[in-house]
Amino acid sequence: MTLKFISSTALVITAVTLLVVLAFHVRAGATANAVAVLKTTGMTCSSCSSAITKALKRESGVAVTEVDVAGGLVIVGYDTQRTKPETLAQKVSDAGFSSNIYAVLTPEEFKQATGREIGRSASATTGCCGVNKGGCTNNRQNLAQGE
Numbered sequence: 001m002t003l004k005f006i007s008s009t010a011l012v013i014t015a016v017t018l019l020v021v022l023a024f025h026v027r028a029g030a031t032a033n034a035v036a037v038l039k040t041t042g043m044t045c046s047s048c049s050s051a052i053t054k055a056l057k058r059e060s061g062v063a064v065t066e067v068d069v070a071g072g073l074v075i076v077g078y079d080t081q082r083t084k085p086e087t088l089a090q091k092v093s094d095a096g097f098s099s100n101i102y103a104v105l106t107p108e109e110f111k112q113a114t115g116r117e118i119g120r121s122a123s124a125t126t127g128c129c130g131v132n133k134g135g136c137t138n139n140r141q142n143l144a145q146g147e
C-alpha cells in the first residue's frame with residue numbers, strides 16, 4: 001500500500017519533471033520573467049521600431065519586444081538571468097534612440113496594468129496602443145502604476 005503510494009508519487013514527479021523539461025526545450029528562446037518599459041525618444045515611424053526590435057532581438061535573454069512609436073515606449077520581456085534593463089536601454093540607445101528605464105515589472109504586473117500578456121497585441125511591432133485601448137497616454141499611466 002505505502003510502496004504503491006510512493007511509486008505512484010515518484011511516477012507523477014517524473015512526469016511533471018519531464019513536462020517542465022520539454023516545455024523549456026520547446027521554447028528554445030528566452031523566457032520572459034520580467035518586463036522592462038523603456039522610455040524612448042526619437043522614434044517616428046515603423047522603420048524606427050523595426051531597427052529597435054532587431055537590435056533587441058540580438059541581445060541574449062530577450063524573449064519578446066513591443067515598440068510603441070507614438071507613445072515613446074519600448075517594452076521588452078526578458079530573462080533576468082541573461083540580461084538586465086540597463087543593457088536593454090543601452091541597446092536601444094546604440095540603435096540611435098535616446099532610451100532610459102521607465103519601469104520594470106513582473107509579467108503579472110504588466111498584465112494587470114495593460115489587461116493583456118506582453119507580445120499579445122495586434123500592433124506589437126507596428127505602432128501605437130490603438131484608440132480602442134485608451135491610447136498611449138493611458139497605457140503609459142497604467143504601466144507607471146504597475147511599478
Ligand SMILES: [Cu+2]
Nearest residue numbers: 044045047048
Ligand atoms: Cu522611423
